[in-house]
Amino acid sequence: MKFRGTAAFGTVALVTASGGKAAIVDVKDGQRTATTADILWQATPGGNPHSIERIPDNGSIVVASSGGYLTLYSPTAISKPSTLAQVQKISLPGAHGVLYDPTHQYLWAIGEGKLVRYRITGTYRDTRLTAIGTINLGTYTNSDGVVKPNMGHDLFAPYTDPxxxxxxxxxxxxxxxxxxxxxxxxxxxxxxxxxxxxxxxxxxxxxxxxxxxxxxxxxxxxxxxxxxxxxxxxxxxxxxxxxxxxxxxxxx
Structure with a gap:
């Protein structure tokens, strides 16, 4: 999960669950718990979702599923998450993490053997992600002696250096x-x-x-x-x- 600020709802929680779901949950001031009544949007990207991100000033949502792909959902209005609909699915084996980079305006994603940066173009339902660079994460030798790509797990900001x-x-x-x-x-x-x-x-x-x-x-x-x-x-x-x-x- 991640917490993000929105103009329409204030703080929201972005959440994924291994059962296949992803959601935006309204986090109200002074409310210690949330219920299904607080869900602003939900979808089933499948493939064991591991991470989720929101693109600011756009309202699009990206979900990384370890089944091997990123799913992009985009709205017709930034203040109406109920209008989010799938507009793109991108292959990324072992997808485990996504993070928006406001300094460089990229979306980063990590998966099997690589960290990828994506350019974001378009607005609302025309939003698209295009891979523009890859960082190789190297390999390791497992207990059976087989050389395999390092599996990317977490991807997050340090909050000390943009x-x-x-x-x-x-x-x-x-x-x-x-x-x-x-x-x-x-x-x-x-x-x-x-x-x-x-x-x-x-x-x-x-x-x-x-x-x-x-x-x-x-x-x-x-x-x-x-x-x-x-x-x-x-x-x-x-x-x-x-x-x-x-x-x-x-x-x-």
Whole structure:
């Protein structure tokens, strides 16, 4: 999920669920929980949706499904999410993350072996995404000795530098310079499913524990200080966390 600001509804939550759904949920001031009555729009892109993003000043929604594609929904009016309709489907094997970059006005998406940037053209139902560059995420050797592309997992903003992205994939955590497109290793820790950085410098991640029926999750969120030193771990018994997010509507 992500939180985004809108002119018509204030703060909204963008959410995806592994059952195949994606939605926009109205987040009202002072309301601690939401119900289905707060859903402004929903769709079924299928393919196990993993991430969702809203294109500002356009109202379009992009959903990344690990089944191998991005789905673009566009409205006839920015203030009417009920008018969103599918206008484009783009192949991206292993699609796991999408993020809008307001500094460069790109949409970034991460999947199997690559991080792709897309140019956004058109407005409303004429909105389209066009791939204009790819960053190779490299490979790893699995337990069977087979060389495979690193699977991109998380893609998020650091909230400290508008020209940087944070990504995670099978074998580590990295920062990406969005002007030079260079990758810098932040950690060689494997199976990090989500990595965030607060504007004050504190960081957190969720690392898959590789146990039980949900090997992709963990009951623990690990926190770090601004230097990257682990501080405390918060565990909720019985939980299976997959993502961790900073509560903000900011894109970066």
């Amino acid at each position: 020209n940087t992205l944070f990504i995670t994939h099978t074998t580590g955590v990295f920062s990406v310079d969005t002007t030079t497109f260079a990758l810098t290793t932040l950690s060689g820790t494997t199976r990090v499913k989500a990595y965030v950085n607060h504007s004050g410098g504190e960081r957190a991640w969720v690392r898959a524990d590789n146990t039980g029926s949900r090997t992709w999750g963990s009951p623990t969120v690990q926190f770090f200080d601004a230097s990257g030193t682990a501080t405390e771990a918060k565990t909720r018994t019985g939980a299976e966390f997959y993502k961790v997010r900073v509560y903000t509507t900011a894109f970066e």
